Amino acid sequence: xxxxxxxxxxxxxxxxxxxxxxxxxxxxxxxxxxxxxxxxxxxxxxxxxxxxxxxxxxxxxxxxxxxxxxxxxxxxxxxxxxxxxxxxxxxxxxxxxxxxxxxxxxxxxx
Amino acid sequence: xxxxxxxxxxxxxxxxxxxxxxxxxxxxxxxxxxxxxxxxxxxxxxxxxxxxxxxxxxxxxxxxxxxxxxxxxxxxxxxxxxxxxxxxxxxxxxxxxxxxxxxxxxxxxxxxxx
Numbered sequence: 001x002x003x004x005x006x007x008x009x010x011x012x013x014x015x016x017x018x019x020x021x022x023x024x025x026x027x028x029x030x031x032x033x034x035x036x037x038x039x040x041x042x043x044x045x046x047x048x049x050x051x052x053x054x055x056x057x058x059x060x061x062x063x064x065x066x067x068x069x070x071x072x073x074x075x076x077x078x079x080x081x082x083x084x085x086x087x088x089x090x091x092x093x094x095x096x097x098x099x100x101x102x103x104x105x106x107x108x109x110x
Numbered sequence: 111x112x113x114x115x116x117x118x119x120x121x122x123x124x125x126x127x128x129x130x131x132x133x134x135x136x137x138x139x140x141x142x143x144x145x146x147x148x149x150x151x152x153x154x155x156x157x158x159x160x161x162x163x164x165x166x167x168x169x170x171x172x173x174x175x176x177x178x179x180x181x182x183x184x185x186x187x188x189x190x191x192x193x194x195x196x197x198x199x200x201x202x203x204x205x206x207x208x209x210x211x212x213x214x215x216x217x218x219x220x221x222x223x224x
Contacts, residue, residue, distance in 0.1 A: 032211065034213075041218075042217075043215035043217055044153070044200070044215050045215070046213070049212065088152070088153065092211065096141045096158070096204060096206055096211060097155060097158060098155070100152050100154075102152035103152060
């Protein structure tokens with residue numbers, strides 16, 4: 001099993017719709033989880049962090065965590081063209097080490 | 111302005127010619143790390159440092175060296191670069207010892223080894 005798995009393939013959503021991104025992880029010891037956004041050719045930037053089971057909302061973003069199922073997701077509401085990017089799921093391992101998924105590309109269609 | 115800087119931003123070199131990519135942060139962070147990013151493989155950690163004089167291997171350390179003589183600097187050294195080290199490299203830093211632990215990334219260095 002891969003350490004971090006994210007849905008394959010780009011996700012195309014119409015402007016104003018909800019984009020839903022999923023991520024599963026294998027390390028049951030992970031306690032903190034991060035979602036990074038990366039525009040093409042740019043560095044990753046943190047958009048959400050979550051470390052308790054349940055939902056966490058921040059503006060148009062909602063992160064959901066289920067440690068029992070080893071599952072974390074990100075919802076982007078009212079998607080905008082500026083949300084077109086690759087979203088990286090990153091559980092925190094021991095020694096402050098992040099394990100990154102390969103990312104989900106989101107394309108918001110005006 | 112709080113930031114992580116990397117130099118150079120772009121580098122084209124030839125096989126075997128030693129090079130160093132510098133990384134510096136002004137946030138007094140204990141933790142620093144180097145990643146490489148390749149299409150289809152995502153971000154992979156090369157080396158990390160928990161504090162001055164404390165470094166350890168990440169997931170893909172072969173062919174790389176690092177040092178941490180000062181808290182703010184964490185250079186990445188390629189003693190004998192090879193074409194398979196052509197990649198986009200990111201340096202990152204964060205505070206240590208906290209559950210919430212945002213890693214700040216530098217702008218990236220695009221390296222091509224011919």
